[in-house]
Amino acid sequence: MFKTTIAGSLPKPEWLAETNKLWPQWKATGDALLQYKSDATLLWLKEQEDCGLDVVGDGEQSRQHFVHGFLEQVEGIDFENKVTMGIRNNRYDAQVPQVIGPLRLKGRVHKFEASIARAHTHKQLKFTLPGPMTIVDTVADRYYGKGTNEKEGRIKMAFAFAELLNQEALALEADGVDVVQFDEPAFNVYMEEAADWGVQALERAAQGLKCTTAVHICYGYGIKANNDWKKTLGQEWRQYEKIFPSLAKSKINQVSLECQHSQVPMDLIELLRGKDVMVGVIDVASDVIETAEEVADTIGRALKFVDRKNLIACTNCGMAPMTRETAIAKLKALVGGAALASERYI
Numbered sequence: 001m002f003k004t005t006i007a008g009s010l011p012k013p014e015w016l017a018e019t020n021k022l023w024p025q026w027k028a029t030g031d032a033l034l035q036y037k038s039d040a041t042l043l044w045l046k047e048q049e050d051c052g053l054d055v056v057g058d059g060e061q062s063r064q065h066f067v068h069g070f071l072e073q074v075e076g077i078d079f080e081n082k083v084t085m086g087i088r089n090n091r092y093d094a095q096v097p098q099v100i101g102p103l104r105l106k107g108r109v110h111k112f113e114a115s116i117a118r119a120h121t122h123k124q125l126k127f128t129l130p131g132p133m134t135i136v137d138t139v140a141d142r143y144y145g146k147g148t149n150e151k152e153g154r155i156k157m158a159f160a161f162a163e164l165l166n167q168e169a170l171a172l173e174a175d176g177v178d179v180v181q182f183d184e185p186a187f188n189v190y191m192e193e194a195a196d197w198g199v200q201a202l203e204r205a206a207q208g209l210k211c212t213t214a215v216h217i218c219y220g221y222g223i224k225a226n227n228d229w230k231k232t233l234g235q236e237w238r239q240y241e242k243i244f245p246s247l248a249k250s251k252i253n254q255v256s257l258e259c260q261h262s263q264v265p266m267d268l269i270e271l272l273r274g275k276d277v278m279v280g281v282i283d284v285a286s287d288v289i290e291t292a293e294e295v296a297d298t299i300g301r302a303l304k305f306v307d308r309k310n311l312i313a314c315t316n317c318g319m320a321p322m323t324r325e326t327a328i329a330k331l332k333a334l335v336g337g338a339a340l341a342s343e344r345y346i
């Protein structure tokens, strides 16, 4: 059987936070909010298990956004005075916090939700963290770039974040997490920088981990700014070609990528030969539910370039901005398609 998993996020229930938003407002505060986060985590663990997924996660129910959830626990960041900044090479504007001093963790970042998830599932548990380069692209630097040029500042700040990510990743491993995944959509935007220092920063974040390590590189959530951007990328999306060779040489075990309905030439996966590849077989930018046949077909195309034992069926990206019903239907399609592919491609 091909194993199945998700990229990371799942929709938040309407009693927890605003729905269909990337930066939703919480619906409660204090202890009530913690209780709702815990309830939502349990709900999604159960749904993932019922859908038949092999590797499950917390669905990122306890963080407002996949980057800011981590940053909230970092000292040296001014969250009160956010500024508007063009992110992902100015693809869209975001309200981002500012780095104003040396970075240090205030304490554990994700112990609460990781412990709940570990206590309530016997399945393999994956936990996601933002990658250093993507964090650097989602904050405004007022400290690390001082007295140096912008590029040096970005690199210094990325490695400072990588150290903090590493502390949290090691703690998550101790909590019983089986897979630590770093999300690096920025790799697909700054390909030269990714190959130059981004992969090194990622390895620093994963240093010393004995559990499985993964990186997720996608073309973003299914929001309008991303969908418009994709239309400018031409017939063939070859971004992966520039970063996969460095990743292939890295110590990271698994690479999660976007395949379904994307213009990524499938043969680029060949560049990762030997790694586990989480093949994106579910489009998160569309509410149309894939059929098992479609999912199995995508797996079949990928199998020309990745060994059977190394292929894991996955979603293209996170499902946070979707409705719960659509997400569940897509999880079922994912598992059904992987089962069909297991029969087809023996």
Ligand code: ZN
Pocket (backbone or CB within 6 Å): 007, 185, 216, 217, 218, 219, 220, 221, 316, 317, 318
């Ligand atoms: Zn993604």
